[in-house]
Amino acid sequence: MALSGLDIFKLLPKTNCGDCNVPTCMAFAMKLAQKKADLSECPHASEEAKVTLGAASEPPIRLVKIGGTNALEVGNETVMFRHEKTFFHPTGVAIELRTSEGEEKLLSKIKEIEGYNVERVGEELSADLFFISHDSKNKEDFLKTVVLAKENSAKGIILDCSDEEILREGIELLKDTCPAVLLKNELSDKNIELTQNSDVSLILTAKSYDDLAKQTEKARNSGVNNLILNLENQNIGNQLQHNAILRRSALKKYFKPFGYPLFTYIHAESELDMLARASALLCKYDSIIVLPKYDKAMLYTLFTLRQNIYTDPQKPIQVDPKVYPIGEPTPESPVFVTTNFSLTYFIVSGEIENSGISAHLVVADAEGQSVLTAWAAGKFVGETIAKFIKDIKLEQQVKTRKIVIPGLVSQISGDLEDNLPGWEVIVGCQEASDIPSFVKSVKLT
Ligand code: SF4
Structure with missing residues (x-):
């Protein structure tokens, strides 16, 4: 028979020390009752509690x-x-x-x-x-x-x-x-x-x-x-x-x-x-x-x-925010920027590669969100992109002063130029699959 949160609480030390990373013993008891915590996370549990709660804290489906x-x-x-x-x-x-x-x-x-x-x-x-x-x-x-x-x-x-x-x-x-x-x-x-x-x-x-x-x-x-x-x-x-x-x-x-x-x-x-x-x-x-x-x-x-x-729906799959070389870029190679949502990164980098050019792909920290979602949340706007570019000292790594932004967020171009003096912002294509034809139609360097 499963124990209720209150039953479990009675067996805990009730000191509210927080060592289990939960503020109170009651809150920890509720987590245990919901099978969202393990008794071993409380370092102060008594032997009696371990024996009594052993079955209650067992995972409901065995590993x-x-x-x-x-x-x-x-x-x-x-x-x-x-x-x-x-x-x-x-x-x-x-x-x-x-x-x-x-x-x-x-x-x-x-x-x-x-x-x-x-x-x-x-x-x-x-x-x-x-x-x-x-x-x-x-x-x-x-x-x-x-x-x-x-x-x-x-x-x-x-x-x-x-x-x-x-x-x-x-x-x-x-x-x-x-x-x-x-x-x-x-x-x-x-x-x-x-x-x-x-x-x-x-x-x-x-x-x-x-x-x-x-x-x-x-x-x-x-x-x-x-x-x-x-x-x-x-x-x-x-x-x-x-x-x-x-x-x-x-x-x-x-x-x-x-x-x-x-x-x-x-x-x-x-x-x-x-x-x-x-x-x-x-x-x-x-x-x-x-x-x-x-x-x-x-x-x-x-x-x-x-x-x-089997991916955690609460944690977007993301790649590290940094500059990724695509091909063998030189300081003169073009610069693209996108967000650090994994799928976005892999699709954009793949299409730049398919286009046959070498480039620097700036993957800005947008908490793993896709381009439009990050823009709507204020995580992928001129100010944040410019700050990221300054933080990673991109201007010391490249000589070009042209940067391509995703076509879906063309509205941030002016804001980005204001925050990145000396740079020309080029609005790219809306779909990553159009990158190969886009790079042929626009002078990027
Ligand atoms: S570590 Fe144990 S005693 Fe401390 S708050 Fe958590 S459950 Fe209570």
Whole structure:
């Protein structure tokens, strides 16, 4: 049963010392009750409080790790909807390796997946896990695939093998790298014994809520807590509903048996179907999705979606405010100015690069807002841009005295010229995609 803020307050020291970065013990108690703080943030909590509040301060959805160095972390979410706070741990994308594929094909596939990294808005994006499914009859195929994946990649590994003895050997090969094991049948005592006192996570498969709760309770009572839930579903609509119910039960009802990350192997009839299902489940609330097929276009689409869902809506993604060289600029090269909203920076810098010229791109501090938003908030106006340019001593770095501003804020040109004596302000194009034609039509130096 969840404790109320008042119940929790009674157990705190009530000194209002503020060491938890919250002004009062009552305020801290309310944060604890809402799962927005951790008891460890109060350095003065008594042992009695730690024991009593231990369960109350446990995250409603357990954090589970898969992999060695740079392990994938999933779970530990606290809200149903991203705008309520943020989603913390992005959905892990796993690619299936079938043991029947043969050593040569598997090795080249593993290397290709390992080498597939894309940079988008300043982040490196790549697949997170391998899902090894044992579909050949040969034990050696399974063990060889595990070794190939381990030796040629640092990604975490999920094992899918119905033979417990072979599975045991596979787990042994992966010790110290926190693998996960998909159980397709009901959790057995042997499964528990296999994973007790180890870093192996168990993915429990069930056909109903009752069945799932029964299995998680059995695992928890045996001390096995690194669990991931795989509730079988008839169709995608059914699954989205189940996912929402499981998440709501964990977050709103504090129902511990459902307080674990969710898993899905994507069964699909076509690539488009696979992408549609994966996208829907990434939004609603899967922590791990397994793709039976490796396809770069599909991965890039999912990464883009994932990046949008899992950024903190209260913190605009921003780049450092400073002067960025595009190409190999000289002191005579033209100067462009924009805001430090990541997407704006990457689009503008990319288009200047596409235009084939070298330039200085002044990225002014606009608290991560886009051009028009920053202008409307008074963060990207003549006075603030001029002050930034003086602060970074741009006049000592360049000889040109022409500066191009975004066409969307042409109205600041006079203000900027007033605040930057000696500079000519050129109003640029409204759309970044027009930069290549703009630089050809205007004399910038
Ligand atoms: S650190 Fe502990 S004692 Fe101090 S204000 Fe926070 S909850 Fe109260």
